[in-house]
Amino acid sequence: MSTLGLAPPPSDLLATDAMPVLGDAEFAALARIMQSDARIHLPPAKKTLVHSRLSRRVRDNGLDSFRAYVALVERNAEERRLMVTALTTNHTHFFRENHHFEHFRATVLPRLQARPADRPIRIWSAGCSTGEEVYSIAMTLLGPTLAESRWTQGRDIRLLATDLSQPVVETTRRGCYGASAVEPIPEPYRKAWMVKDEAGYRVGDALRKLVTARVLNLFEPWPLTHQYDAIFCRNVMIYFDDPAKAELEARLVDQLAPDGFLYIGHSERLIGTAAERMRACGQTIYRPRDAA
Ligand SMILES: C[S@@+](CC[C@H](N)C(=O)[O-])C[C@H]1O[C@@H](n2cnc3c(N)ncnc32)[C@H](O)[C@@H]1O
Incomplete structure (x- = not known):
């Protein structure tokens, strides 16, 4: 003993x-x-x-x-x-930093709904981890009921989710989550857009159709053909040093539409040319300086 x-x-x-x-x-x-x-x-x-x-x-x-x-x-x-x-850290959850989704619902959504129906809508979750972020955006876009999602019908809407880590991208593609993981999803959204099964919940077809998940290292070339109406790059840059942050933020700003919105994590900030080109319009939410 x-x-x-x-x-x-x-x-x-x-x-x-x-x-x-x-x-x-x-x-x-x-x-x-x-x-x-x-x-x-x-x-x-x-x-x-x-x-x-x-x-x-x-x-x-x-x-x-x-x-x-x-x-x-x-x-x-x-x-x-x-x-x-x-060695990547993949912590995430549905509706994390909920004030971003509140802002998206109140400010970005009406703009997207009001634009001509033939103008594509592109949103990017950069550093998406296991997908909770991109599906939270997708649910906010669709709204809490089927009736409120009608405006999306016939529109060209794509949400891109990317991460360096292949396993988390595969989890995003599967879109299956345990009962405790879906708890932060407001009840009407969960009822409207998630499907309950034996193992927990999976994203319904309406969410799945909107989202494309890809492996992408943010420091390699981006095979992106569109400018993005909103980019969420949250709790990713905390792991980088200042030169890497400045480089990535400048590229994110280049990839943003002239009237787009950039969301970053609560402990992150814009530096370098991104800080010069963008202005804050909410808590860790930015727009190009000359956007209307
Ligand atoms: C803490 S998670 C953040 C997830 C989500 N954005 C959120 O805020 O909940 C950070 C993610 O960034 C990814 N990441 C880190 N470095 C990256 C890089 N160079 N390129 C692409 N993704 C990266 C990690 O694999 C990880 O999944």
Whole structure:
């Protein structure tokens, strides 16, 4: 018995479950890869997180040290992609930062409804994670009832959802969520647009038809042919350093329609040329300076 009166775990469990040690040099090498591939900045304070998220990948590859893992990642593009994915943070929920959806409903929606019916509507959830953000936008666009969604019929409306991480993009495509995940969805929206099944809820056809989900690294070229009426890039830039933020924000502003709206996360702010070209029109909501 140990001094705490607890039986120690069997020694073979200790051996197989032992976490490989992450040295400073290996952490620095992994942080360099994250910076170069995803522009995600990993300060030394993130060492524990990196250790816990990657220990399993070290073991699953049959390796016994982070040194060997760094060597693997440096020569194997697929493992490198899996590593970057494992180090992304995908926390999200339906109607997160609800004031953005309130603003969209009160300000953007009437403008979209009032425009000529043949003008396309394009909205982008950039860094969509598992899809709750894009489906919250889609529900807000459709409104709380079938009758209120009639204005969308016959219009060319597309919501694009993109993320660096393939597993979260696949979850967005599946559109299946547990009962607790759908709790933040206001009841009328949930009743109108989500379908209850044995496993929980799935997005109904009306939502699914509006949304296209794609893997896209925001620091690679964007194969986008439209300017966007609204871009939601929320709680993504917190992981980048200032040069990366400034570069991405400038590109988001370029991709926005002249009368479009940009939504960013509550702890984010515009810097560089984006700050010069945009003006705030709500809490972390921006429009081009010369927009009417
Ligand atoms: C915390 S989630 C935010 C999800 C959602 N926008 C929200 O606010 O709830 C951040 C997402 O950004 C994605 N991400 C991080 N770096 C990225 C990059 N370079 N390109 C594309 N997506 C990235 C991550 O994979 C993650 O799913």
